Amino acid sequence: MIFKGKVWKFGSDVDTDVIIPAKYLSIIDPQELGKHCMEAIVPDFHVKMNKGDIIVADKNFGCGSSREHAPLAIKAIGISCVIAKTFARIFYRNAFNIGLPVLESEDAPNQIEEGHEIEVNIDTGVIRDLTLGKSLKAKPIPPFMQELIKDGGLMNYVAKRFSK
Amino acid sequence: MGMTITEKILAAHAGLEKAEPGDLIQAKIDIALGNDISFPLAIQELEKIGAKKIFDPHKIVIVPDHFVPNKDINSAENCKRMREYAKRYQILHYYEVGDMGIEHALLPDHGIVLPGDLVIGGDSHSCTYGGLGAFSTGVGSTDLAAAMLSGELWFKVPESMKFVYRGKLKKWVDGKDLILYTIGKIGVDGALYRAMEFAGDAIEQLPISGRFTMANMAIEAGAKNGIFQPDRMTEEYVRGRASRPYRIYRSDMDAHYVEVKEYDVSQIEPQVAFPHLPSNTKPISQVGEIPIDQVVIGSCTNGRLEDLRIAARVLRGNRTAPYIRLIVIPATQEIYRQAIKEGLIEVFLDAKAVISTPTCGPCLGGYMGVLAKGERAIATTNRNFVGRMGHPESEVYLSNPAVAAASAVKGRIASPDEVAEN
Numbered sequence: 001m002i003f004k005g006k007v008w009k010f011g012s013d014v015d016t017d018v019i020i021p022a023k024y025l026s027i028i029d030p031q032e033l034g035k036h037c038m039e040a041i042v043p044d045f046h047v048k049m050n051k052g053d054i055i056v057a058d059k060n061f062g063c064g065s066s067r068e069h070a071p072l073a074i075k076a077i078g079i080s081c082v083i084a085k086t087f088a089r090i091f092y093r094n095a096f097n098i099g100l101p102v103l104e105s106e107d108a109p110n111q112i113e114e115g116h117e118i119e120v121n122i123d124t125g126v127i128r129d130l131t132l133g134k135s136l137k138a139k140p141i142p143p144f145m146q147e148l149i150k151d152g153g154l155m156n157y158v159a160k161r162f163s164k
Numbered sequence: 165m166g167m168t169i170t171e172k173i174l175a176a177h178a179g180l181e182k183a184e185p186g187d188l189i190q191a192k193i194d195i196a197l198g199n200d201i202s203f204p205l206a207i208q209e210l211e212k213i214g215a216k217k218i219f220d221p222h223k224i225v226i227v228p229d230h231f232v233p234n235k236d237i238n239s240a241e242n243c244k245r246m247r248e249y250a251k252r253y254q255i256l257h258y259y260e261v262g263d264m265g266i267e268h269a270l271l272p273d274h275g276i277v278l279p280g281d282l283v284i285g286g287d288s289h290s291c292t293y294g295g296l297g298a299f300s301t302g303v304g305s306t307d308l309a310a311a312m313l314s315g316e317l318w319f320k321v322p323e324s325m326k327f328v329y330r331g332k333l334k335k336w337v338d339g340k341d342l343i344l345y346t347i348g349k350i351g352v353d354g355a356l357y358r359a360m361e362f363a364g365d366a367i368e369q370l371p372i373s374g375r376f377t378m379a380n381m382a383i384e385a386g387a388k389n390g391i392f393q394p395d396r397m398t399e400e401y402v403r404g405r406a407s408r409p410y411r412i413y414r415s416d417m418d419a420h421y422v423e424v425k426e427y428d429v430s431q432i433e434p435q436v437a438f439p440h441l442p443s444n445t446k447p448i449s450q451v452g453e454i455p456i457d458q459v460v461i462g463s464c465t466n467g468r469l470e471d472l473r474i475a476a477r478v479l480r481g482n483r484t485a486p487y488i489r490l491i492v493i494p495a496t497q498e499i500y501r502q503a504i505k506e507g508l509i510e511v512f513l514d515a516k517a518v519i520s521t522p523t524c525g526p527c528l529g530g531y532m533g534v535l536a537k538g539e540r541a542i543a544t545t546n547r548n549f550v551g552r553m554g555h556p557e558s559e560v561y562l563s564n565p566a567v568a569a570a571s572a573v574k575g576r577i578a579s580p581d582e583v584a585e586n
Binding site (some may be wrong): 064087157 | 188208209211215235305309313314336352386524534549584
């Protein structure tokens with residue numbers, strides 16, 4: 001799977017309260033949640049970004065709460081994938097479980113700048129910065145996670161084994 | 165090579181002799197917990213695949229605690245959905261308003277989680293139960309739904325990191341200070357993907373309430389779980405609460421740790437975490453002049469009876485400073501009742517505090533104490549992220565209950581020594 005989009009850069013320790021503040025957690029419609037995504041640090045983010053854009057962040061992206069509303073909101077506004085040096089573990093699991101691809105890369109956050117056009121190959125982990133004309137590498141997605149993606153998320157994977 | 169307590173519990177629940185860091189295992193769940201934030205989404209996931217059954221209605225726990233009594237129509241709809249689900253599937257451990265409490269104080273107090281258990285919760289602070297020697301971790305709603313359906317979940321066995329605390333605690337220093345100090349040292353991703361195992365003679369002396377506080381904030385260092393080896397104190401706590409058998413696991417002498425940190429606790433003062441990360445800590449002597457608008461004493465981190473007793477000790481005979489709001493939230497109905505019996509609630513009322521029904525409310529800026537632009541709070545809660553308690557330009561400082569209580573009296577962040585008589 002290949003995604004192409006414009007980069008939105010974020011720093012370290014972007015927490016889930018910033019991704020989606022708790023006052024909106026009584027909302028369960030992803031589209032409604034999306035309207036408040038990142039609003040504390042980028043007001044009207046959902047309006048400013050374009051479908052397919054990519055988030056590139058430093059370390060520990062998604063730290064804090066286990067709220068699945070966070071990856072849901074990011075996915076709902078049309079962010080195609082998130083690249084970070086590291087992810088907080090609950091966010092990492094949640095992202096795969098709901099079908100938001102996330103990639104770990106040490107180099108990408110150091111070299112890619114805000115507004116760059118990049119192309120991300122989820123299968124190979126190759127990130128091409130079209131603005132710089134340069135290729136970077138992300139860690140390949142672990143085989144088990146790839147299996148989850150192939151099955152269409154965790155619920156389908158589990159349903160195949162236990163349901164009915 | 166021996167195994168750590170975390171590895172042993174995971175191996176046992178996966179039906180394996182041995183579990184090593186990095187192993188992907190499929191493990192059986194003893195308890196799966198959901199609340200009014202995570203559970204409605206889990207129901208949605210289960211409905212999406214047309215699931216008609218759950219693995220065991222006795223092992224699922226539902227606690228509406230974040231936005232109850234309901235703060236708005238959406239949260240009322242979510243709780244209604246949970247209530248109907250609990251009725252339809254005859255969930256044994258469903259806690260209605262009036263019975264409920266903040267989940268991570270409620271479950272251990274009711275003997276629902278026990279030593280040696282494997283617990284998952286749709287709440288990041290589910291790591292609290294490591295205080296009893298259980299493996300317990302937070303998950304999202306889809307993981308919760310998968311566990312409810314199958315009774316199992318996949319885990320990557322974490323590397324273990326050992327934290328050894330030696331020496332005698334200073335006055336007013338408790339579990340909150342030890343964990344804030346530790347997070348201050350290692351950072352908010354200092355234990356990312358890892359198990360934090362707490363040990364040492366200072367820990368052996370630490371009451372169970374302090375152990376819950378420490379395990380509770382393991383997530384604030386990025387950890388998968390925090391855990392204590394069960395001891396005599398654990399067994400005393402569990403006795404009279406447990407209604408099913410449980411198993412005590414202990415780390416082997418030759419277990420492997422990726423890192424071992426040792427701290428001399430006699431040098432640790434009460435800690436205050438400055439905005440906007442729990443790792444941004446300072447000892448109370450170096451805080452300086454920080455005026456405040458609001459004080460919150462409560463939450464899954466510090467809303468237990470022991471915490472209220474400490475706060476009352478500082479507040480007795482004192483009054484909250486003019487224009488300062490002090491909000492005290494007993495974590496469960498039982499704690500509330502006991503606080504009345506012991507006269508603590510009267511001390512709080514005399515000090516001009518408001519006492520709230522158990523709720524997570526203000527900790528996450530939900531309701532019952534939301535901050536305006538530019539306002540500042542000190543709270544015994546667990547997070548001080550941007551906008552955590554309200555407006556994105558408000559600020560939260562984290563501390564133990566004694567410092568929070570003293571700050572209410574002084575109207576600025578203060579040491580309990582400035583206020584309390586004993």
